[in-house]
Amino acid sequence: MATATAPATPRRAIESGVPDNKQYLHPTLKKNYGNWKYHDRPRPGVLHHVSHSGEEVWTVRAGTQRQMDVHTIRKLCDIGDKFADGHVRFTIRSNIEYMVADEKKVAPLIAELTRNGFPVGGTGNSVTMIAHTQGWLHCDIPGTDASGAVKALMDDLHEEFIKEDMPNRVHMSTSCCEINCGGQADIAIIIQHTKPPKINHDLVANVCERPAVVARCPVAAIRPAMVNGKPSLEVDEKKCICCGACYPPCPPMQINDPEHSKFAIWVGGKNSNARGKPTFMKMVASGIPNNPPRWPEVSEIVKKILYTYKADARPWERLSDWVERIGWPRFFEKTGLPFTKYLIDDWRGARSSLNASAHIRF
Amino acid sequence: MAKKMHSTPMLDQLESGPWPSFVTGLKRLAKDNDMMVDLLGQLETSYETKKGYWKGGTISVFGYGGGIIPRFTELKDEAGKPKFPDAAEFHTLRVMPPPGMHYTTDILRKMCDTWERHGSGLIAFHGQSGDIMFQGARSEKVQDAFDEINQLGFDLGGAGPAVRTSMSCVGAARCEQSCYDEATAHRTVLNNFLDDIHRPSLPYKFKFKFSGCPNDCMNSIQRSDMAVIGTWRDNIRTDEKLARAYFAKHGVTDLVNDVVSRCPTKAIQLVDASKIPTGPTISAVKVSDTQAIAIENSDCVRCMHCINVITGGLAPGKDKGATILVGGKRTLKIGDLMGTVVVPFMKLETDEDREKLVDLGKRIVDFFAENALEHERIGETIERIGLVNFVEGVGLEVDANMVATPRTNPYVRADGWDDEVARIKAKKQAA
Incomplete structure (x- = not known):
């Protein structure tokens, strides 16, 4: 007969916080910490940094799928052990970087990465890896997938990742709802809901804290109501802007719609302070179908925008700089995208986005 | 060997093409992991129906309130049983990365071994807030996985209404534009907020981000509540050898079009090498025997553009520090907000300097905790109460660097x- 054993006392967490990165730094980086002088890029995917001490380090950057199985990570580690003294780092856009102090290792490292299916690039004026979200794989409120849409797009843009042929760097992001966890980008792909939430009135009372849901709505379109004798919520559909803010605190207010949740495309976000101040991206297209597994309609518009920019922008112009020069009417003309009334902002502060001048390009 | 794979015709289409395929990775894990077999089944269903099937819940590790993202499947049959039972629980551990996201292969392998033992074997480097995301653990395995990861020297990140995981750029470790020790600042600040990271009790999330220069590679102005961005007060440094090397390669056309004319405040001029202006705020360097560039540093806004183009030939000054901006966030609820300046410059060289940064962070987070409405970010609080109330509330002085322009309407008492x-006069005299 089995005897019940008292549960072992749980281990108390070591509240160690952010680990010290000194223990993980490549020896050449550690030695020259804070003492770098300049860098250049001998070829796409490779950075060459020179220290005030005269020491040099070459960095080889390669794309990854971000959501990695342990076998892929171990393969990347094998390559790091073979070429980079067992040290690696990741960029904010999920590219992996290998640092080598010996220039002779660069070419064989590139060959090894390429042979194993990791594209070398993402530096300088390339289209680097797309910043993305979780999507259907793990998110609780996604309107679409993230990893799949990114895989499909990066397959299409592979050549632009491994080359540095753009006028300036191109950062892209995808987001599976309007919360936009993917962030501001030169070109961003974001779900845009087009219908008010469908409410499962049987569940609201048990699942949702109704005053909190009412408070969450940016346009005060939600109010408490009795529906079929049960306490629930109702939405003033004329006021509703279909943002989906009510859905996370109240899942019975289903905002995702396989047919009516569309994609919108935004352009001209820039985080850097270089030249102009940072800019928010602007919506330039919507109504694009959510069409897994490869979202071809999205790719087509993204590529149209990207290659129009590539052909027309001057050196160092980010997408936002380019549009600032040519103007929005010409942006729509050149890309062939329709300018509709839905692209004129009517949110608070919207007047600052209107043309309060006689500045017109003809 | 794991159980039989489900048919996944949609996902199969994401295995071809030149970019690394996450589907191929998932399938490889599924060879000896039933959870991944069923995860593929549920994901394929999402691709077919265009619906998500995860719901949240409450899972945490002993002693903490946050850091785990619980996921339970909602994809069930008529009897209420999960259609893909081995992936019915698929929780994520958010783990804070080292500053600059540097690793040894040794530590990565140990993470892989742990996650193979206790989880699905799927790890994301990194999530959008910078966490290493260990994706896919059953409820009963979460504590075991955390115990091992914790003993490797790593700790859980933030989730919910808490101080969140932070990120810093590669910075001083490998970048000539670094204006402070990003890694030490990142670590010092975050490790002074561990209680607010692990035990969510703020009105909403609060994010710090650390970028070493105004190129802001961590996107901190747009996506953090408190952005620490490196900058400098003195003159741009020059190196004639590297400036000449740029000119020899690019010539006068590029110099004019790409550098001089792209300066946002027209602080750079192309000058004759025999008439180089001098003065305490001027940086000048010859690019050839006949031509030079001269920068009026008091007009320069430290945007980084000319330094990016002529890296090494031009470089940040020596009197370095950071600008602090507060209030960045995206969309919900009032629309996008950029962070705005609250401290134009502070030194960040010594432990004492960093203590001042921690103290500022604490005053701002305390103000946030006491004054923000539920589910309101600090940028929204500032929008609601006005910047002056915020600045005075956290004990800072107003400064003309905080505005793009002074007010344009007369509606003020x-x-x-x-x-x-x-008061300002008296303070100036006392200083």
């Missing part, structure tokens, strides 16, 4: 004007 002028 200004009967305190004389007292305020007298």
